[in-house]
Amino acid sequence: MSHKYEYAGFWIRFGAAILDTIIIIVALIPLTMLFGGGDTSVSSDGFSSFQFMSTFDWIWQILTAVFYIFCWIKFAGTPGKRLLRLKVLDEKTGEHVSVGQGIIRYIGYFPATLVLFIGLIWVAFDPKKQGWHDKMAKTVVVKEL
Template identity: 40%
Template sequence: MDESDVEYAGFWVRVGASLIDSLLIVIITFPLLVSLYGWEYFDSEELLAGPADFLITWVLPAVAVIWFWMQRQATPGKAALALRVVDAESGSPLSLAQSIGRYLAYFVSTIPFGLGLFWVGFDSRKQGWHDKLASTVVVRAKTRGPQPVRFPRA
């Protein structure tokens, strides 16, 4: 990847990508949950309705997101907005370990009132805590931007 052709993707475009991804997850999981558990599922105060609930709401999204990062360098939402998730040092595609680590690090980013996600808006490389922990950056084709992309080891 030629770093002069890309820039760091900022907070708002990443929010847009997350909204697209969240909508897709709801479109897929909602009918599955209703077909298996009925409408009563949404009235329940239980954390999990059963094993299928765990698979549909936790495992399926995790596997899908990690697969998209590994195969396409972007989830559908990021791809729709021409964003890519890459290694912060080289600009290369993510490793499996990086992808899993980044996914798990999202929980770290959200626990303190989402501060690790909002961090994207203030960081010079537009990295959230999950990006920093997994050594990743989100980039897009350069159109404008606060700072050019520089990978320390290319």
């Protein structure tokens, strides 16, 4: 890597994830109100019934994935990461990630979170501060010095 970097640890990455979640929620609230979402209804017995995953939910999931992948490719990080001066980079070259790496990294969140978030907690103990999703995509998250 041509610049000086330090691997970003668990807590700063956790903070960036919280910022990203807030940003996405703030963006989704007006859109959800505008387009309608959250299929809930009250049945005759007075209990609410929830549909597991509506088409609307799938669309938001896809849009969220596209948003994250686009940010990693174009800006080397999501808004939360960039606000904290973090970058998601290719592990070998130190350059922005490729489309393929972005997709693999996003998909990697599923196994990383499946069992008690162990694949994300892994960041705290890994020498390169990589979560399972980073290892799968061959990416690192670094602090800009």
